[in-house]
Amino acid sequence: MKIKKGDKVVITRGKDKGKKTSVEKVFPGEAKVLLTGANLFKKHLKPRGEGKPGGIIDVGRPLSVSSLALICPKCNQPTRIGYLLSKNNKEKTRICRKCKNQI
Numbered sequence: 001m002k003i004k005k006g007d008k009v010v011i012t013r014g015k016d017k018g019k020k021t022s023v024e025k026v027f028p029g030e031a032k033v034l035l036t037g038a039n040l041f042k043k044h045l046k047p048r049g050e051g052k053p054g055g056i057i058d059v060g061r062p063l064s065v066s067s068l069a070l071i072c073p074k075c076n077q078p079t080r081i082g083y084l085l086s087k088n089n090k091e092k093t094r095i096c097r098k099c100k101n102q103i
């Protein structure tokens with residue numbers, strides 16, 4: 001997964017297109033991420049007794065990583081991610097393709 005928790009992203013498809021937000025949780029198996037305050041759907045809650053009256057709440061649904069572009073924290077632009085291999089080829093470092101900084 002190229003996207004990590006805490007990354008700043010911009011949504012490139014769907015109803016929240018153009019919205020900038022950050023990644024709250026990643027689901028590597030599904031290539032999906034949960035974003036802060038984006039891709040929200042109304043959920044109806046049933047009353048569950050005292051103090052829990054029920055109602056309608058907004059619930060964020062995971063969004064496919066193909067609908068996102070990472071915003072580089074260094075140059076502040078939507079970018080693609082490249083990888084740099086360490087000398088022993090064991091570690092990969094993410095780099096911004098635009099400014100070449102590590103991210």
Ligand SMILES: [Zn+2]
Pocket residue numbers: 072073074075076077079096097098099100101
């Ligand atoms: Zn950059």
